[in-house]
Amino acid sequence: MSRIGKRPVAIPEGVTASVDGQTVTAKGPKGELNYVVNDEVLVSMEEGGVSVQPRDQSKDARSKWGMSRTMISNIMEGVKNGFERKLEINGVGYRAAMQGKNIQLSLGYSHEVVYQVPEGISAACPKPTEIVLNGIDKQKLGQVAAEIREYRPPEPYKGKGVKYAEETIVRKEGKKK
Missing domain, CATH: 3.90.930.12 (Ribosomal protein L6)
Incomplete structure (x- = not known):
């Protein structure tokens, strides 16, 4: 049941x-x-x-x-009420900025990543290391957040990358001498 x-x-x-x-x-x-x-x-x-x-x-x-x-x-x-999803960007030189309706991401690659936000989802970057997504369709909002996170998922040693605000990264210990 x-x-x-x-x-x-x-x-x-x-x-x-x-x-x-x-x-x-x-x-x-x-x-x-x-x-x-x-x-x-x-x-x-x-x-x-x-x-x-x-x-x-x-x-x-x-x-x-x-x-x-x-x-x-x-x-x-x-x-x-709508739904909201926050993403955080960690890493030296990693940042996000709005470029019209698109999100421009600097994630350590040789080029800038430009993500086109689909219809029905609104995006904002209140800080260079934070992305706030809003929308009424929870499934579509989660998909957009997952696609942005996929460009640079957080790595376990230094925690660099794009992560959900409520996500905790399980950190690993580095090499020992």
């Missing part, structure tokens, strides 16, 4: 939600998002919110039940 899937998704104040077949649509102050639920999961509107149930008791249906409820919860939260 999915503990997450049992609870209905509450519709926040200021958000309108609708269920059309397998598609859940949410409109709020930040924008509009929709999510197409897998066919193995039943979705219905109730007075308390959006309810999610597995079609049958197969392992596949039960495994998609909780994930579907979480995805619907994420679109409700996204259109109401």
